[in-house]
Amino acid sequence: MFDKILIANRGEIAVRVIRACKEMGVKTVAIYSTADAEALHVALADEAYCIGGPRPADSYLNEDAIITVALQSGAKAIHPGYGFFSENSHFARECQECGLVFIGPDPDVIDRMGDKDNARRTAREAGVPIVxxxxxxxxxxxxxxxxxxxxxxxxxxxxxxxxxxxxxxxxxxxxxxxxxxxxxxxxxxxxxxxxxxxxxFVSPAHHVEVQVLADAHGNVVSLGERECSVQRRNQKLIEESPAPCLDAHPGVRERMHKAARDLTRAVGYVGVGTIEFLFADDGEFYFMEMNTRLQVEHPVTEFVSGVDLVKWQLRVAAGAELPFSQENLNAHGHAIECRINAETPEFLPSCGEVTMLHVPGGPQVRFDSALYVGAVVPPYYDSLLGKLIVCSSTREEAIRKMRSALGELVIEGVAENSELHLDILANPEFVSGNYHTNLMEHLYE
Missing domain, CATH: 3.30.1490.20 (ATP-grasp fold, A domain)
Known part of the structure; x- marks a missing residue:
């Protein structure tokens, strides 16, 4: 295992990785922009270095500065989180050339699957249905x-x-x-x-994705699927696992998971990844793309699978072999995630200082965030404030638990979208479990 890694990211995902590293006894190096000098990930890391101005191009996308800090700090690997350099093959190659481990797949695999046209052809060759x-x-x-x-x-x-x-x-x-x-x-x-x-254009359709995990020893497992059809302008808002739309189609879940594993093996993938599918009401599914990184919505899979995906990212990147097989992996319960974004009811971006914060608690309630009272939400980055995730024994109970948790969540000083989530969770179409990617379009636009 690595003794020190650099996290090439910010916000809640940087905090998430740092916490996993602390539990594993791995030292962490944070980077930050001048706008993030007081950010939580900076305070939690063992070391932190300012690498540039507030614009991403001057800091979190400053390849030379990030690699220089990694080398000078003695880090052995770089975790890219998601966004920024997470699917950048050039950055991954630069890491390798400098003797650093990029915690993600091989750069050639990133190129092959990041090119969506090439990915379609690869899926077709692997026997995976495509649109x-x-x-x-x-x-x-x-x-x-x-x-x-x-x-x-x-x-x-x-x-x-x-x-x-x-x-x-x-x-x-x-x-x-x-x-x-x-x-x-x-x-x-x-x-x-x-x-x-x-x-x-397949419509009506569901956006269903399968979480995969693979090591360098040829082992590939799928860790459940996620229903991600609640989207606004192609941006996900709510994700849940397992996907309720598959329940009425015996055998489809197993075939979809097998297709995801087959494609993962076909490209020689190592690490955590996601295969995204379109699922039609007639029971047919089609490959859309592969995300060669950790997903924002990974916590719902962690809840139902019991597998810490961030820790396993680090382990397989360090050469560890998976100790479990597909046969002894079983999903338990139902998990839902709501993305809490800094935006007004009119969907306009919001920024400012957090003046009050109350985070909901209780069994199997999780809030992944980098917020604290006094934290400043700058205008330069993604609007995600945090992710509220709950898990319960049934979907009905999980919906009730999420509504309760959203009712407890208090964030003042910055506008946020928890009321929108409450509206969606109360909508009969969502409650039925048979909703599609056009849900937000005909309800709210």
Missing amino acids: PGCDLLASAEEAEREAARIGCPVLIKARSGGGGRGIRKVEDPASAGKAFTEAHAEAEAAFGDGECYMEK
Whole structure:
């Protein structure tokens, strides 16, 4: 095991990794921007170094500064968290060249699965079903032809996309050219890669993802699935495990998990990863993409599986072999996570100083956050304030527990969205368990 690691991130995920390291006896090195000088992850780490100004490009995306701090502090590995460098193959290679372990998959695997067009082909070769579509589009004219061939509605998607950017829905072939041009430009600006492909828009559909964990000794396990269909503008709001939509389709859960494991083996993956699927009401599922990193919603899987994913990230990165097989892994209970974001009821961003904070407690209630009274929420970063996660023996009880926990949560000084979550949890469609990715669209927009 590593004796010291650097966490190349901030906020609640940096705190989460630091706490796991403390339990494992691993020393931690934090980095921070000038805007985060008083941040919780800075206070909790064994060492902390300012690496630049408040803009991500000057600090948390400053590759040279991060690697320099890691080497000078004596860290043996770098944990990227999620976002920033977590799926950046160039950064992972730089770590390797400098003698540092990147706590994540091999850079070649990141490239292979981060290119969504290539990932589709890889999944198809591994026997995993994919959404009907086409390969990379060369022009607006080709986009119009392919939309007519596939049949609208279709989605134009950036191969390097993420966070809902570089995606356009097309209702008729005549508008596909304009949508392609917009998606290409947005992806080029956001990711430096404007290449796009097209796939059939499956609707109504569920967004279901399978958590995988693999070591360097050929062992691969799946640790349950998550229903992530409560989304606003392609950004997840609520996640739960297990996915209730699979209960009415005998055998589908097992087939979906096997497909996820098969694809993980096919690419030689090592570490924690997520295979995302679209699941249709007719019982068919289709590969969407692979996230080659820890997910924001990993705590719901930790609750139902009993496996600490962050600790196992560190262990497999250090060469450890998994001591359990698929046969002796069983899910227990039902977990729900609500993402508490800094935003107004009108979905506008909010920032400021936290003047009051009350965190709910009780058995199997967890709040992953970096907040404290006096903490400043700056305008430069992601709006996530924290993640409220609960677990109970049944889904019905988990919903009640989450509503109770949300009622106890108090954050003053910054606007947040707990009332929105309470509205969703009370909605009959959500309560039924048979909700789709369009839930937020027809309820709130």
